[in-house]
Amino acid sequence: EAQVTQNPRYLITVTGKKLTVTCSQNMNHEYMSWYRQDPGLGLRQIYYSMNVEVTDKGDVPEGYKVSRKEKRNFPLILESPSPNQTSLYFCASSFSGLRSYEQYFGPGTRLTVT
Amino acid sequence: DAKTTQPPSMDCAEGRAANLPCNHSTISGNEYVYWYRQIHSQGPQYIIHGLKNNETNEMASLIITEDRKSSTLILPHATLRDTAVYYCIVRSPLMIYNQGGKLIFGQGTELSVKP
Numbered sequence: 434e435a436q437v438t439q440n441p442r443y444l445i446t447v448t449g450k451k452l453t454v455t456c457s458q459n460m461n462h463e464y465m466s467w468y469r470q471d472p473g474l475g476l477r478q479i480y481y482s483m484n485v486e487v488t489d490k491g492d493v494p495e496g497y498k499v500s501r502k503e504k505r506n507f508p509l510i511l512e513s514p515s516p517n518q519t520s521l522y523f524c525a526s527s528f529s530g531l532r533s534y535e536q537y538f539g540p541g542t543r544l545t546v547t
Numbered sequence: 548d549a550k551t552t553q554p555p556s557m558d559c560a561e562g563r564a565a566n567l568p569c570n571h572s573t574i575s576g577n578e579y580v581y582w583y584r585q586i587h588s589q590g591p592q593y594i595i596h597g598l599k600n601n602e603t604n605e606m607a608s609l610i611i612t613e614d615r616k617s618s619t620l621i622l623p624h625a626t627l628r629d630t631a632v633y634y635c636i637v638r639s640p641l642m643i644y645n646q647g648g649k650l651i652f653g654q655g656t657e658l659s660v661k662p
Contacts, residue, residue: 464648476652491649523590533648534640538590
């Protein structure tokens with residue numbers, strides 16, 4: 434089954450404790466992206482990757498890091514989480530170019546930073 | 548990317564057609580209309596997209612006006628499982644023109660399908 438998986442689905446952590454949210458897709462997609470969703474602000478793009486070893490900032494990259502060492506994986510790293518990073522996070526993937534019309538989203542990771 | 552305007556909420560009776568409008572009066576020639584939906588805090592789900600012709604797939608139909616300034620997503624026989632927030636998005640399909648494939652989700656239309 435074609436899917437994007439994220440782990441963990443739920444996470445409660447404390448300020449400053451480094452964490453990684455994993456994202457993996459099994460569709461051989463070139464493009465992957467991270468969004469965060471907050472009430473009243475909608476979904477905002479954090480980082481994206483056009484292919485292996487090619488990443489770039491989205492609209493709200495501060496406090497986050499990403500890497501793309503393999504095509505299927507695109508982890509989101511919070512080196513020193515803060516309470517304002519409490520949010521619902523989604524990973525997405527798609528083909529690039531004209532086949533990019535359908536982006537597949539993961540189930541979401543609900544992060545709480547206390 | 549062109550801005551879209553959608554009604555904040557709509558109701559629909561189960562089994563009836565749900566018609567969700569979207570206004571995109573500033574759409575440019577190379578921009579497509581995409582529809583996604585999000586069922587309560589789940590990941591958004593692609594529904595359909597189109598350029599200027601009407602489109603239909605197993606989920607829905609998309610009607611785009613001749614001047615392309617507005618469109619309507621039609622769910623022909625709405626079920627309770629179609630209750631969700633529906634997003635109309637206008638963008639170029641080429642990622643180089645939209646900051647790496649970014650989807651700009653507005654506020655969407657919250658569709659409630661009632662028994």
